[in-house]
Amino acid sequence: MLCSIAGSTIRRARGLWRNGSEGAELNLQDVLRSLRARWVTVGLTVLISVAAAAAITVLTTPMYQATTRLYVSAAAGGSVAEMYQGNRLSQERVLSYTELLKGQTVAQRTVDKLGLDMSAAALSANVEATAKPDTVLIDVSVRDTSPIRARDTANTLSDEFVGLVRELETPEAGTPPNARVVVEQRASIPTSPIAPKPARNILAGLGVGLLLGIGLAVLREALDNTVKSRQVLEETAETGVVGSIPLDKERRKEPAIAYESDNSAIAEAFRKLRTNLQFLAVDNPPRVIVVTSSMPSEGKSTTAINIALALAEAEHNVVIVDGDMRKPVLHKYLDLLQPVGFSTVLSGGASLDEALQKTRFEGLTALTSGAVPRIRANFLDPWRPRSSSARCGRGSTT
Incomplete structure (x- = not known):
């Protein structure tokens, strides 16, 4: 079974407001949501307007x-x-x-x-x-x-x-x-100028800035087609989310989680993801899981390693394959040799059994990317990687 963690390719969000219906009308909840999401824009616009009003007040000659x-x-x-x-x-x-x-x-x-x-x-x-x-x-x-x-x-x-x-x-x-x-x-000497009026100008700047800020925030939210929530992702991709992993910037220093002693939120999230993957098809358990991302450096290698470790924790025999031919990092994370790996198997330079390497984690075997080829087009035939992945799946429980 082929399972993509990110689901199918995410299409761009439709409509100005992502509430599940195309061409939805603007309502108060949409405006409030925009203001909460773009409060910095509103604040900066107000500050700029008030500062401009103050500058005009200072520079205006009193009348x-x-x-x-x-x-x-x-x-x-x-x-x-x-x-x-x-x-x-x-x-x-x-x-x-x-x-x-x-x-x-x-x-x-x-x-x-x-x-x-x-x-x-x-x-x-x-x-x-x-x-x-x-x-x-x-x-x-x-x-x-x-x-x-x-x-x-x-x-x-x-x-x-x-x-x-x-x-x-x-x-x-x-x-x-x-x-x-x-x-x-008869006229007397006026004690205060009629212009400028500092209080009036500041209030006017505040009002104008607030209106412009709200309008700009609503406009930016309307033109923003990025995905920022699970609900939007499910509605846009028209598929369910298998799992959600919290962001942990410190995980870059030590990507692999030691599940036998780690009960952190991110470890529990991967355990939950493991369970969801296993129950996607109870009668036909997944044999091959593909992890990908829409852009580079989004954490697919870290995600793949920890899915594999979570499955190994559940006493599955797992083979993890590094198919990244641009910036492979699996061998660094698992302290493995890189020269012989996935690219070597695809080019016929070594057999699959020869290229597989045992890791320090029980139940986890790895196939590194191998030497990065100069011409990657020869490795883009979809049947060759699929054949190797299928063989890994047959040789392991997962």
């Missing part, structure tokens, strides 16, 4: 804002009707005045008055005028990198606007103006 408040009134008579009409005219003028405050005429007067090193257009871009709903009040705000200059500019701009309105609303010399503007509240 200060000073605000004045203007009061608008229109000429009116002493009667109630005339006073109401005057109030209506004042409210109507407020909307027009807010546009004039943001214009370049009053801005140019302010630049000339203060001798500012900027154009009227540049100043206008930093002026904001807003009217309070259903009132005759206008708030004028000026932004600047200097808190003192912001205050001086706001106050001067308001004073210049008062003069501009007086000119516009006085029809003839000597007559009272139709409307007038009074500076109701």
Whole structure:
């Protein structure tokens, strides 16, 4: 019986999410699983986003804002009707005045008055005028990198606007103006900048980083077609798993397990694997077991040796054959001679009985790889290795 520990060739996982159905829809459990598996990605993305937000905050030049408040009134008579009409005219003028405050005429007067090193257009871009709903009040705000200059500019701009309105609303010399503007509240030196806002920027960086991290984690999990669990392996390969051996990096130093005195987790795992192999077909016990792997250096030699030792522990006569013609290591692990072995038998240089070597383990005989041939294509005829393996199987219980 031919039994492969890894099962048949593993096909690539299908679908974005490996839950046993092709093209499965995304659900909350999938997202949570992705976050658990990719928490490092999420954490790094959050850290990078927060660091970027902090850097932007530090590198951004502070901007200060000073605000004045203007009061608008229109000429009116002493009667109630005339006073109401005057109030209506004042409210109507407020909307027009807010546009004039943001214009370049009053801005140019302010630049000339203060001798500012900027154009009227540049100043206008930093002026904001807003009217309070259903009132005759206008708030004028000026932004600047200097808190003192912001205050001086706001106050001067308001004073210049008062003069501009007086000119516009006085029809003839000597007559009272139709409307007038009074500076109701002058600007003071701002104590803190309006930008940047460190707390707001950090929170924004945290939120953006979290969203990007979650999205990146979900995307990486969706595009990841590697096999990471027994369930995924069984679903992908459409076959059962015979055994699972825990990873033990220290096993490289001493690959062969001394089963007579070893009750470790890895030894028990190989014993369980031995039992599963024996019961794969009770009426037709396995005679030949092939151990392979999808990539080099995945531990197939260590696995093969310990399966053989586990079977020998159960009083089976076992022959282990090293068919690795690239980097054979069986002879090193078992302290055997390499020159005469599997390649020698395949080339007809020695008989199988002559090439077999006894090991220091009771019940275990080994056939090393032999000399590594320069041209390996001559040894790739599948019938020749199979014939030798079958002869080993006939000569041993397993």
